[in-house]
Amino acid sequence: MGKVFSGAILTFLAPLAAAQNQVNMSPGVTEIGADIFELHMLIMWICVVIGVAVFAVMFYSIYAHRKSKGHQASQFHESTKVEVAWTVVPFLILIAMAVPATSTLLEVYDNDEAELDILITGYQWKWKYEYLEESGEPVAFFSNLATSQEEIYNTDKKGDNYLLEVDEPLVIPTNTKVRFLITANDVIHSWWVPEIAVKRDAIPGFINEAWTRVPEEGIYRGQCTELCGSYHGFMPVVVHAVPRGEFDAWMAAKRGAAVAQTQLAMQTLSVDDLMDQGKAVYDSACLACHGAQGQGGIGNAIAGSAVVMGDLSSHMAVVAKGVSGTAMQAFGGQLNDVEMAAVLTYQRNAFGNNTGDVVQPGDVTGMKNG
Amino acid sequence: MGAHHHGPAQGISRWLFTTNHKDIGTMYLWFSFAMFLLGGFFAMVIRAELFQPGMQLVEPGFFNQMTTLHGLVMVFGAIMPSFVGLANWLIPMMIGAPDMALPRMNNWSFWILPPAFLMLASTLFMEGGAPAFGWTFYAPLSTTYAAPSVTFFIFAIHILGVSSIMGSINIIATVMNMRAPGMTYMKMPLFVWTWLITAFLLVAVMPVLAGAVTMMLMDIHFGTSFFSAAGGGDPVLFQHIFWFFGHPEVYIIILPAFGVVSQIIPAFSRKPLFGYASMVYATASIAFLSFIVWAHHMYTVGMPIAGELFFMYATMLIAVPTGVKVFNWISTMWRGALSFETPMLFCIGFLILFTLGGFTGLMLSIAPADFQYHDTYFVVAHFHYVMVAGAVFSMTAAIYYWLPKWCGRMYSEAMGKTHFWISFIGFNITFFPQHFVGLAGMPRRIPDYALQFADFNMMSSIGAFIYGASQLLFLYNVIATIVAGKPVSDEKVWDGAEGLEWTVPTPAPYHTFEEPPAVPKPAGTI
Ligand code: HEM
Ligand SMILES: [Cu+2]
Numbered sequence: 001m002g003k004v005f006s007g008a009i010l011t012f013l014a015p016l017a018a019a020q021n022q023v024n025m026s027p028g029v030t031e032i033g034a035d036i037f038e039l040h041m042l043i044m045w046i047c048v049v050i051g052v053a054v055f056a057v058m059f060y061s062i063y064a065h066r067k068s069k070g071h072q073a074s075q076f077h078e079s080t081k082v083e084v085a086w087t088v089v090p091f092l093i094l095i096a097m098a099v100p101a102t103s104t105l106l107e108v109y110d111n112d113e114a115e116l117d118i119l120i121t122g123y124q125w126k127w128k129y130e131y132l133e134e135s136g137e138p139v140a141f142f143s144n145l146a147t148s149q150e151e152i153y154n155t156d157k158k159g160d161n162y163l164l165e166v167d168e169p170l171v172i173p174t175n176t177k178v179r180f181l182i183t184a185n186d187v188i189h190s191w192w193v194p195e196i197a198v199k200r201d202a203i204p205g206f207i208n209e210a211w212t213r214v215p216e217e218g219i220y221r222g223q224c225t226e227l228c229g230s231y232h233g234f235m236p237v238v239v240h241a242v243p244r245g246e247f248d249a250w251m252a253a254k255r256g257a258a259v260a261q262t263q264l265a266m267q268t269l270s271v272d273d274l275m276d277q278g279k280a281v282y283d284s285a286c287l288a289c290h291g292a293q294g295q296g297g298i299g300n301a302i303a304g305s306a307v308v309m310g311d312l313s314s315h316m317a318v319v320a321k322g323v324s325g326t327a328m329q330a331f332g333g334q335l336n337d338v339e340m341a342a343v344l345t346y347q348r349n350a351f352g353n354n355t356g357d358v359v360q361p362g363d364v365t366g367m368k369n370g
Numbered sequence: 371m372g373a374h375h376h377g378p379a380q381g382i383s384r385w386l387f388t389t390n391h392k393d394i395g396t397m398y399l400w401f402s403f404a405m406f407l408l409g410g411f412f413a414m415v416i417r418a419e420l421f422q423p424g425m426q427l428v429e430p431g432f433f434n435q436m437t438t439l440h441g442l443v444m445v446f447g448a449i450m451p452s453f454v455g456l457a458n459w460l461i462p463m464m465i466g467a468p469d470m471a472l473p474r475m476n477n478w479s480f481w482i483l484p485p486a487f488l489m490l491a492s493t494l495f496m497e498g499g500a501p502a503f504g505w506t507f508y509a510p511l512s513t514t515y516a517a518p519s520v521t522f523f524i525f526a527i528h529i530l531g532v533s534s535i536m537g538s539i540n541i542i543a544t545v546m547n548m549r550a551p552g553m554t555y556m557k558m559p560l561f562v563w564t565w566l567i568t569a570f571l572l573v574a575v576m577p578v579l580a581g582a583v584t585m586m587l588m589d590i591h592f593g594t595s596f597f598s599a600a601g602g603g604d605p606v607l608f609q610h611i612f613w614f615f616g617h618p619e620v621y622i623i624i625l626p627a628f629g630v631v632s633q634i635i636p637a638f639s640r641k642p643l644f645g646y647a648s649m650v651y652a653t654a655s656i657a658f659l660s661f662i663v664w665a666h667h668m669y670t671v672g673m674p675i676a677g678e679l680f681f682m683y684a685t686m687l688i689a690v691p692t693g694v695k696v697f698n699w700i701s702t703m704w705r706g707a708l709s710f711e712t713p714m715l716f717c718i719g720f721l722i723l724f725t726l727g728g729f730t731g732l733m734l735s736i737a738p739a740d741f742q743y744h745d746t747y748f749v750v751a752h753f754h755y756v757m758v759a760g761a762v763f764s765m766t767a768a769i770y771y772w773l774p775k776w777c778g779r780m781y782s783e784a785m786g787k788t789h790f791w792i793s794f795i796g797f798n799i800t801f802f803p804q805h806f807v808g809l810a811g812m813p814r815r816i817p818d819y820a821l822q823f824a825d826f827n828m829m830s831s832i833g834a835f836i837y838g839a840s841q842l843l844f845l846y847n848v849i850a851t852i853v854a855g856k857p858v859s860d861e862k863v864w865d866g867a868e869g870l871e872w873t874v875p876t877p878a879p880y881h882t883f884e885e886p887p888a889v890p891k892p893a894g895t896i
Contacts, residue, residue, distance in 0.1 A: 021825050022810035025742055040739045047729035054700065055722065061703045062710075062718070067640065073707040077642040086697045087690060094686045097736065102679060104738040109675045124515075152818060154424040162423065164820050187511040188605055190670060190745060194811040199741045201671045203606060204510065205599020208672035225745040225813040227504045229511060230431040233816030 026194050029216045033197035035104045043097055050093075111209045114179030116172070122182075122189030122202035122224065124329060125231035129170050132181070137255045137262075142334055143168050144284050145234045149292075152234075164221040167284050169238035173247035174214050182208045185333075187229060193222035193239055201226055214241040230327065265337045265361040271345070274358065278346025281339045286347075289327055294351030298327050303351035312357065313367055316344060320368075337361040337368075377880050386481070389473035390880065391458045392776075394480050398455025399769075401483060403845070405447030406762075408491070410838050412440035417800075417834040420827050425818055433817035434502035435494065441505025445623070446530050447487050449761050453626040454479075454537045456768055457565050459776065461541060463871035463878065464559045466550025466887045471543035479536035486529035493519035504815060506616065509597035509608040513589045520590065524583045531576040538569035538576075545569075550870070552889035556650070559869050560643065563650050564629030567657045571618045571625075574661075579615040582608065606671050613664035621660045623757060625653060627764035628695060631717050633869070634771050635699050638714035639706030640866040645698040652691035652698075659688050669740045678737050685735035692728050696721065711864075712786030716767035719794050720759060727755030730805070745815075748808025754801045766793075769848065774863045778877025779855030785847045792840035799833025 027037040065071045117132040123142075130140040146165040150156035159165070172178050182191050184202035191210075192199040200210040214220075222237040242250065283292075286302070294302035302308055307315055319340065320332035335343065344359040378384045378393065388394060415436045419427050428436070458476070462469055470476050493500040498517030501507065512520060545566045549558070558566075585608075588594040595601020597608045628649075636643045643649065665673060665681040673681075699721055708714075730752040734740050743749060766789075774780050803826035808814075812823045819827065862872045870889070874882045 021806070022822060023806040025809040026811070036738050036742055039736060040733065040742070043733050043736055043739065047732060051725065051729060054696065054725065058700045058703065058718075058721065061700070061705070062708060065639075065703065065705055065708050067707040067709045071705075071707050073640040074705045075641060076705075077644050077646070077702075079645075082701070083645055083648050083694070087694060090690050090693045094689065098683060098686060101682065101736045101738060105675065105678060105682070108738055108741065109678075152425055154426065158423060158821060160821070162821050163818060187515050188508055192745075192813070194742060197742060199670050199744060203599075203671065205605070206672070222811070223813050223816070227434070227508070227511065227815045229515060230429075230434060230502070232434070233430065233813075233818050 028195045028197050029218065029220070030196050030212055030214055032104070032107055032212075033195060035107065036197050039100055039104055042100065046093065046097065108210075111179055111211050114177045114211055116176055116178045118170070118172070118178060118180055120170075120180050120182045120191055120202065122184035122186075122191065122228065122235075123334070124186050124229050125224075125235040127170075127191070127235065127237060128185075128334075131251070137258045139251065139254045139258060141168050141254075142284075143170065143238070145236060145288075147234075149288060149297075161221065163234065164223070164236045164238070166236055166238045169219070169240040171240045171242060171247060171250050172212075172214065173244045174217055174241045176244065177211060177213045179209060179211045182210060188226050189224050189228045189235070190226035191222075191237055192225045193220050193237055195220045195222075196239065199225060214239075217241055217243060261336055261338050265365065268360055268362070269338075269341070271358055274342045274345040274360075275349065276342075277339065278342035278344075279350070281335065281343040282346050282350075285331060285334070286343070294347075294353075302347050303353065305353075308347050309353055309355055312344070312348075312359065312363075315348070316340070316359075316364065316367055319344065337364040340364045387477070389469070389477050391462050391470045391473070391476065392878065392880065394470075394476050395455045395458030395460075396776075397480050398451050398458060401480070402448050402450075402452035402455060405443050405451070405487065406841070407845075409440050409443035409448055410841060412436045412443065413834060414838055416440060417831040419817055420819070421831040422828065423819055423821055423824050428817070430817045431499065431502060434504075434815065435500040437815055438501045438504055438507075439490070439494070442490065442501075443487070444757075445505060445619070446527075447483075449623050449757065449765070450534065451483060452765050453565075453568075453623075453761075454534075456561075456626065456630070456765070456772075457537075457541055460772065460871060461544055461562055461565060462548070463874065463882055464562050464869055465545065465548065465553050466870050466883050466889065467544060467548035468881065468884050470540050471548055472540045475536050476540055479533045479540065482529050482533050486526045486533070489522050489529075490526040493517075493522050496522070506612060507586075508612070509586060509589070509605050513586050513597055516590070521587070524587050527583045528580055531580045534572050535576050538572040541565055541569040542573070550883070550886040550889055556647065557889065559629075560632035560646070560649055560653075561626070561629035564625040564632075564653055567653050568622050568625045571622050571657055571660065575615040575618045575622075578611060579619075582611045582615065585611075606668070609668050609671060610665070613667045614661075616667065617664040618657075618660045620753075620756070621656055623761050625657070627720070627761045628653065630764045630768045630771075631699060631720055634713050634717045634767055635702050635721075637771070637864050637866040637868065638709050638711060638717075639703045640708075641702060641706035642868075643698070644701035644704075645694075648694060649698055652694045655691040656688060659684060659691070663688060666735055666737075666740070669737045670744050682735060682737040686732065689728065689732050689735075696725055696728070711770075712781070712783060712790055713767040713771035715787060715790040716763050716770065719790065720763040720767065723755050723759030723763065723797070727752055727760060730755065743808065745813055746808035747804040747812045747814055750814050751801050751804035751808060754804075758801075759797060763793075766844065771864070772871075773848065773851060774855075774858050775871065775876055775878055777852050777855070778857055778859065779851050780858050781847055781851040781855060785843065785850075789840055789843050789847060792843065793837060796833050796835075796837030796840055800830050800837055801833070803827075803829045803833075 025037055025040050027034055119130040119132055121128040127143045129143060143166045146167045147163050148156060151158045151162060182200045182202045184204045186204060189202040190199060191202055196212045196214055198210045198212050200208045218241055220239045224232055224235045289297055289299035290302045291297045307318055322328050322330035338361045341359045341361045341364045348355045348357045385397060419433055496519040498519060500519055501523045503512040503516060545562060585596040589596055589598060595603040597603050597605050632643055632649060663681060663685040666685040669678060734743055734752060770781060770786055807823045807826045812819055859876055861876055863876060870887055
């Protein structure tokens with residue numbers, strides 16, 4: 001039924017709306033998404049019918065009962081019967097709406113028996129995903145906006161998924177009940193993916209629950225929906241639903257990479273490795289504020305910076321702890337020792353800084369431990 | 371009852387020291403119009419940035435300052451004071467009282483407002499910029515993570531609260547004590563009734579708002595942790611407190627508007643208001659319900675299911691008395707002798723658009739569906755339909771309706787009607803497409819958006835410029851009327867107008883009803 005109605009609306013609005021202009025809620029890909037969509041259409045059509053009836057009466061009156069047509073005003077001003085009728089009838093209609101609304105809500109709240117738990121943490125302005133599994137190397141990563149500053153500031157052509165693309169999407173298996181445990185690290189955020197109909201506030205110090213079971217493989221995009229500071233508009237959510245087998249393979253690869261990172265942390269890395277990995281970290285975590293050439297922007301310039309070219313431990317302190325009251329965040333909890341060592345090395349040698357300093361993961365571990 | 375029929379003092383001291391309800395009403399109205407233009411300017415900045423995808427004019431942080439100040443200035447600076455101004459002018463004249471009950475306090479409640487807004491606006495020039503956490507200022511964005519100017523914001527909110535509380539105590543005291551003999555409660559014009567109920571709402575919830583900002587102040591400067599989980603507090607507590615104020619607040623904004631419409635529709639239908647008593651009861655029920663629905667703004671914070679259901683059912687219930695009001699207005703028009711002067715046009719515009727906003731409100735009240743609507747442009751569309759097309763349209767109708775009485779001059783009907791049509795069309799071009807982008811997934815309070823939202827956003831911005839420009843026409847029309855409008859001397863001005871305010875000479879003299887009037891016939895038959 002819902003499909004027919006929305007189809008009707010789209011046809012009606014077709015001249016006004018080009019194909020890309022979606023005018024209605026997405027029915028989504030999940031069962032709950034479809035239920036919510038049906039509910040939305042049902043309530044909307046009830047409102048449309050009531051609205052048409054009420055406005056028909058009003059416009060008839062505007063047309064027929066004009067003074068300019070010589071209509072004489074009658075003086076009635078009360079009728080208990082009518083008053084009772086238009087109190088009771090709407091009440092009954094509301095009860096009819098409340099029934100499906102209640103049952104859909106109960107479904108949304110049914111968080112039990114999930115097969116996979118994922119902890120989602122909102123940060124200013126990115127998401128962190130951690131797979132909570134009993135065994136194996138833990139898998140966790142950050143998901144940052146992948147749209148370039150050039151696209152945002154109009155010097156480059158905007159891509160198809162402008163502002164809705166990330167460096168690393170959340171990967172979940174299809175046909176599996178996945179439970180999301182949602183929280184935040186700083187201010188309140190809200191994790192929303194319209195097509196799977198999950199929206200939950202991410203509140204620092206508290207953990208909210210939500211769940212989904214995605215039947216179809218696909219990429220589903222959403223955004224943060226609670227004002228969380230300057231870059232609230234720039235922290236998209238991308239969920240990649242893949243078949244179970246593919247998910248397991250992805251998970252194994254992630255675990256392998258995590259193990260490799262832990263091992264790397266105990267080794268001495270070559271300057272080239274550090275610089276390569278450092279550039280990757282810089283581009284995803286630092287570039288937005290400090291510029292592609294280290295020239296600065298929202299943040300200070302890295303090129304020629306006294307902090308970067310000065311004492312190593314104070315350089316690391318700024319990166320790890322942030323600068324309070326500014327946009328410079330504390331990256332200590334976000335980068336592992338290898339990444340930290342790499343980005344410090346990169347900053348100290350790129351953009352003409354050429355200090356020649358090489359920071360090893362072991363140095364970082366050492367500084368962390370005092 | 372002195373026999374001193376003196377006029378106003380001369381010069382600036384007339385305005386600084388006045389205790390005259392008409393002067394104070396005038397000041398409130400001009401002040402709120404100035405705030406309307408300021409808040410409108412902020413809105414134009416917002417719409418200009420959103421004209422196209424990509425960042426063009428302002429930085430994201432500044433964009434957030436604009437949305438925050440726009441909301442605060444419109445709600446607390448434009449809409450609320452404008453209705454207090456209207457109350458000042460009209461309540462004494464409608465109940466046959468010589469002035470407000472507490473005239474000196476009346477002067478104070480106005481004069482603390484301009485400094486408060488000056489302070490709020492000055493935050494734009496402070497280090498770190500103006501408040502950027504939205505008009506709902508959720509903690510901890512508004513506490514731990516706010517710019518230093520937040521302290522000035524808190525002080526400004528306190529002053530506005532004091533002003534509102536004084537204003538409402540004055541209205542309650544006036545209505546309860548100063549009605550002319552024979553003016554029983556159930557004979558009072560509906561505008562007086564809706565304001566009386568609004569005043570009680572204000573006295574009940576402004577202290578709650580004051581509590582919320584005081585707790586913020588403590589968290590920021592005195593080391594408490596009301597809203598910080600790290601210290602054992604709870605950020606969601608802030609939202610409960612804010613919305614316990616905030617939901618009644620939206621009815622504080624709309625009830626006086628209901629009152630205005632209930633005065634004007636009968637006048638241009640030349641027929642008594644249908645269902646006077648049920649209008650009073652509906653207003654009272656809305657006011658009562660407004661206290662038990664606040665968490666419908668918080669369906670996604672993770673409330674237990676029982677809470678979720680309770681707030682959903684209670685919110686849905688509000689549709690009943692709201693519907694009763696709409697049905698009553700339409701029945702008032704039914705078989706009347708209708709004419710369509712500017713005030714009536716704005717009231718019909720109100721009726722259509724407010725009802726649309728009520729429908730989207732009903733949709734939003736359905737908790738599971740709200741998971742998809744919440745914090746999207748669909749909500750933005752909803753509250754602009756109820757607040758702009760509701761409160762602002764009815765306020766505009768009120769100005770056109772009573773201005774000739776106040777200044778003894780008639781506005782230009784042609785210009786008024788032009789103003790109506792441009793506003794009506796501009797408003798809908800602005801806000802109707804916002805339903806679409808909201809449903810399609812565009813979050814609110816973002817300075818830049820994905821490409822699929824581009825066309826409707828451009829449309830919205832064009833509409834906003836049209837709507838904004840039409841307000842300048844309004845300003846011009848009002849000034850031209852006061853300065854050089856065609857004189858009117860009829861006491862009634864409008865042939866269908868009823869009520870005591872139409873029994874005094876036109877223009878209304880500086881002092882009215884120094885002797886209590888005889889109350890003519892029951893309000894039910896007005
Ligand atoms: C039938 C009557 C109404 C119902 C059932 C209703 C319901 C709702 C609901 C459920 C929301 C929350 C939506 C969300 O954030 O997801 C909401 C938001 C809002 N409503 Fe209404 N509403 C009604 C009438 C009004 C009126 C008369 C006003 C004011 C004149 C109003 C002003 C607002 C405002 C300002 C917001 C948004 C606040 C914000 O988050 O900034 N509503 N309404
Ligand atoms: Cu509300």
